[in-house]
Amino acid sequence: MLPSRRDYRDLRRTWKGDLLAGLTVGVVALPLALAFGVSSGVGAEAGLVTAIVAGFVAAVFGGSNVQVSGPTGAMVVVLAPIVVQYGVAAVAVVSLIAGAMVIAAGLARIGRVVTYIPWPVIEGFTLGIAVIIAAQQVPAALGVPVEVEPHALLGAVDAVLAAQWPVVGWTLGIVAIVAVLMLLLPRIHRLMPASLIAIVIVTVLATLLDAPVAVIGELPAQLPAPGLPSLAGIDPLALIGPAAAVAALAAIESLLSARVAASLAPTGRVDADRELLGQGLASVASGLFGGMPATGAIARTAVNVRSGGRTRLSAIVHALVLLVVVLVASGLVAGIPLAALAGVLLITATRMVGPATVRAILRSTRSDALIFIGTAIVTVAFDLITAVLIGIAAAALVALRDLARSSRVTREPIAGIAQAGDERIAVVRLDGSLFFGAAERVLDEIAAIDDVSVVIIRLSQLRSLDATGARVIADIIDALERRGVTAIVKGVQPEHRDLIERVGVTHRLRHPAHLIASLDDAVEHARSHVRREREAGVGGAD
Known part of the structure; x- marks a missing residue:
């Protein structure tokens, strides 16, 4: 300096x-x-x-x-x-x-x-x-x-x-x-x-x-001689x-x-x-x-x-x-x-x-x-x-408006050979940035999914996440679980994991096993829920 x-x-x-x-x-x-x-x-x-x-x-x-x-x-x-x-x-x-x-x-x-x-x-x-x-x-x-x-x-x-x-x-x-x-x-x-x-x-x-x-x-x-300027008639605070x-x-x-x-x-x-x-x-x-x-x-x-x-x-x-x-x-x-x-x-x-x-x-x-x-x-x-x-x-x-528009909720088909009951599973992928400017829209879109037993929320493509966005994920889980729909969170990125835990997302899940790293594992876990539901004839739980 x-x-x-x-x-x-x-x-x-x-x-x-x-x-x-x-x-x-x-x-x-x-x-x-x-x-x-x-x-x-x-x-x-x-x-x-x-x-x-x-x-x-x-x-x-x-x-x-x-x-x-x-x-x-x-x-x-x-x-x-x-x-x-x-x-x-x-x-x-x-x-x-x-x-x-x-x-x-x-x-x-x-x-x-x-x-x-x-x-x-x-x-x-x-x-x-x-x-x-x-x-x-x-x-x-x-x-x-x-x-x-x-x-x-x-x-x-x-x-x-x-x-x-x-x-x-x-x-x-x-x-x-x-x-x-x-x-x-x-x-x-x-x-x-x-x-x-x-x-x-x-x-x-x-x-x-x-x-x-x-x-x-x-x-x-x-050059004039240096010195402090006169304050006569001047209020320095003003x-x-x-x-x-x-x-x-x-x-x-x-x-x-x-x-x-x-x-x-x-x-x-x-x-x-x-x-x-x-x-x-x-x-x-x-x-x-x-x-x-x-x-x-x-x-x-x-x-x-x-x-x-x-x-x-x-x-x-x-x-x-x-x-x-x-x-x-x-x-x-x-x-x-x-x-x-x-x-x-x-x-x-x-x-x-x-x-x-x-x-x-x-x-x-x-x-x-x-x-x-x-x-x-x-x-x-x-x-x-x-x-x-x-x-x-x-x-x-x-910039916030454009960033909010970049966030998307995409419902994906389940990869591989279809199995009975797959129609009761919704895989949704969150893209872009989930922050306060886009959070409400994402909540409405996912909460509106019906006629399913399990929703897999993919977070692996999420570029950025703030506290409001993490809170919305928790609210989505609450909204789904209140309707008897099992929520599974898949692919939390390492840089988002601490925020997800501090905001309480993991505590909202019905079971700690519903926080899964692999999509294949998440789909298999969701299918097990659907099978138990069909066998029991009622909404299942772990």
């Missing part, structure tokens, strides 16, 4: 690629850090501080060799309502609390939980985030003073109504130039830092033409709920990003629990420097891997590059038009979920398509965490 020399064992072989990748990612991350800071309502300075401090700490302490961390669009979506309700000063406090929660999750070793989030849910909330990010850029794109709104779509509508068209012409022109350059430049070379080039070009044009557009404004020429939402998002997005990175190139295994520890420490460090909560950034991490990054050095270099920008070029950064950052984020939003992904989900199954659409709608209409919880719940219900 702690840094060691093993983290850098490949450095002698990869250091050149790591340096180049770190420089590339730093250039790519600069406009995004500024844009996400402004869009969240915390400010461009906070975005830069987060990218530097959190990016460095997560690189050293995280569980991925190539993860690049910093402010992200998803975090902006969660932070914006917090800024509206509690103010900008609360963000650093939230960062500390959320970071501590993520650290606790890592120490509790629950990093694998993210693997239980279904793909349609992940893509659904990603699509919702993209819509919100795009809506948040409308004020800056129209030259309206940027104010963080509790609901991005309403803020976009208000911005359209308040737009002043002489200014709109300038800002929309800047957005258009940025968008065109970001779409065209990668076609020349896929590693070209299109967003930075676009911002430099429009900033130079806006300065030369004395364009009447809002700019980032003055930035400090050094921030626990928002911090929990931030922590959940930080954990989910970081682990998903690390998984994506591991699939792009052989960059070593990802330690999910250590990744949570590193991301938690990163958010705590960011909060101490006045920044915002951080997560692993999928786009920047992908750029890192594709640029040749293979060890943590690349992410560390990325943070140092941004630090140099603060120390040397903060005056130049101050002149960047806000509309240029809006253009960057608008294109970023359109790339978050590709059309191919949307088509694949919509063409998969009706249930997955509805979960995808529903998660996206809830994300936009309410909030991200609610959307994830509802999406997971819906996916779980669909």
Whole structure:
């Protein structure tokens, strides 16, 4: 869980690629850090501080060799309502609390939980985030003073109504130039830092033409001194709920990003629990420097891997590059038009979920398509965490329904040469999974069998069994025995035997000999019952 020399064992072989990748990612991350800071309502300075401090700490302490961390669009979506309700000063406090929660999750070793989030849910909330990010850029794109709104779509509508068209012409022109350059430049070379080039070009044009557009404004020429954030006018207890939402998002997005990175190139295994520890420490460090909560950034991490990054050095270099920008070029950064950052984020939003992904989900199954659409709608209409919880719940219900449908009760003929009285014996095979979702239906189907003296319940094909399913087997035996029908249980699998005994199935049988391992033995025992019944002319017993 702690840094060691093993983290850098490949450095002698990869250091050149790591340096180049770190420089590339730093250039790519600069406009995004500024844009996400402004869009969240915390400010461009906070975005830069987060990218530097959190990016460095997560690189050293995280569980991925190539993860690049910093402010992200998803975090902006969660932070914006917090800024509206509690103010900008609360963000650093939230960062500390959320970071501590993520650290606790890592120490509790629950990093694998993210693997239980279904793909349609992940893509659904990603699509919702993209819509919100795009809506948040409308004020800056129209030259309206940027104010963080509790609901991005309403803020976009208000911005359209308040737009002043002489200014709109300038800002929309800047957005258009940025968008065109970001779409065209990668076609020349896929590693070209299109967003930075676009911002430099429009900033130079806006300065030369004395364009009447809002700019980032003055930035400090050094990192702020670390310290505990002020609690003046802030109730830390009231921030626990928002911090929990931030922590959940930080954990989910970081682990998903690390998984994506591991699939792009052989960059070593990802330690999910250590990744949570590193991301938690990163958010705590960011909060101490006045920044915002951080997560692993999928786009920047992908750029890192594709640029040749293979060890943590690349992410560390990325943070140092941004630090140099603060120390040397903060005056130049101050002149960047806000509309240029809006253009960057608008294109970023359109790339978050590709059309191919949307088509694949919509063409998969009706249930997955509805979960995808529903998660996206809830994300936009309410909030991200609610959307994830509802999406997971819906996916779980669909999975349980499908699993319940896979359970079957099949009445089989008795193999071999038929004997007199075989028509009084029913052999039923349970297939699939017998759990709470299917238990009642199985009970009804077997209990409805009539005109027999013996029912052999085959369990050898049963894949999974829970306590409810075991209890239903006991209830089936009770229901049959009350009607005078002998129940024989055949083929209990070793992994189910303890549960069967604990729930009391064996005690419900008329005789311990009615728990039989072989089907042939079970049929022969059932025939002996039928013979005695026919000889006696009444229902038999042992």
